[in-house]
Amino acid sequence: MHDATLEWPLVAATGMTGMIGRRAKELFPELGWDSLGVDITDQSAVDAAVASTRASVIINLAAYTDVSGARQQHDDIDAPCFRINVDGARNLAAACARSGKHFVQVSTDYVFEGDRAGPYLESDDGDARSDWYGVTKSLAEGLIKQSDGGWAIARLSFPYQQHSQRKTDIVRRIGAQLKTGSISAMFSDQIITPTFSDDAVGTLAHIARTRAQGVFHAVGPEWLSPHQVATRVAESLGLDAATVPSGSLKSYVNAGGRPFPQTLRMSSEATKSLLNQPTHTLSEALRLPGWVF
Template sequence: MDAAVVATPAAVIINLAAYTDVSGARQQNGDKDGSCYRINVHGAGNVARACARAGKHFVQVSTDYVFEGDRQGPYLETDDGDARTDWYGVTKRDAEDLIKQADVGWAIVRLSFPYQQHSDRKPDLVRRIAEQLHTGTITPMFHDQVITPTFTDDAVGTLAEVARTGAHGVFHAVGPEWLSPHEVGVRVAQSLGLDATAVPSSSLQDYIDQGGRPFPKSLRMSRAATGSALNQPVHCLNDALLLPGWDF
């Protein structure tokens, strides 16, 4: 690790590595020897300490899941993570706490439900909805959960500006609006010229009550401080979907 960090001419190291299988993480709940905790917490700590020894600026890519999602107001950049239920969120919360205490120049950039125009990998929320609409396999979407969908190009722009300026602190590379997953589904259908009433809705609370995985219910992410500090433009979902070049 140290050799690789020292060898690169880069002055800033961005840690994108993470165990991101949220359902798989739940199977490791409470296991600090499991791969999820070791990658997300110990792995991030190892990179941060290597950056400290090499005099590099360290940027940790984090997530809105560091929050429990049980309050109505927005989560601010100054809020510490309070995830308790979701193990993936707990591991990313612990990573943030570790990095804030590390003897290194650091920034933490939290992402939230990123979506992109092109992808050969696992489909994100928007692309999965589009695929299901095209194939007539759309599943019910929660109307009582709140998320902050984020256009990936905007998130990358925020990361690039943090790296360029060597900014310190916590930043929210998130979209400008709060929507339910069902509202996202309706907007994607409309952008494709399809019948938005074909997007069925369901209740997250009913899903949890019936034994489903307890997703965070309210992830209203504020980007007010980030917007003031970095002045990076962001797209609302409708505007992003109107951009040319979508491949679904």
């Protein structure tokens, strides 16, 4: 939601080639979205890059997001997952504090263990223990909250987009599998908060433009199981939703599969009251034109 009464600051960001970065540049070109091309694990290089950019807001979109790869690095603070997610975020926050620039860390619902009925609130601290990716992102949040400079944390949850030539997501992956008849059993005993990427980008842009401080949930307005996500995608494609096979996360884990957070009900009530950013349900987003599965 554009507010003509506010001046557009210049934003520089890491990770601009990812889903959120590419869409942010398309939807909000007024923010500039200069790419902060720097090795974020190198503190000296980060200090120099942050000090030299004209941007007044720095957004960290860079992250090690391979959750399976992260599992293999559990407790290894010298491995890429920890170095990028923890050291990198700490370096950027420190550099922004020294340069007087507003820092925005893009985080994840995986900072939570996912073992409570929820919902998880913006005021909740991360408590991830089992998932190393989630642990590293939670540690990064804790460090940023201790920063001397202005900061914000925006937690995202299962973002999906209408089209992309680079990366798939849960919604488009399901759509592609449904169209080819290759859909696998979808968990019915897991709860997630699917988020339309344009809504998440809108929240990030609002945070940058207002230099808002604190923790925000840039997430969708509803909680669904992956099986419910699949049935809604099937309906949008004119397919029989009753044919979507149902599976169990608990059974999958008991059989030796990689554990996932069980219940990630992310509340965005506090964020909505502060930023007034509209969001789409999955069904509403699927009715928009331009979907490519």
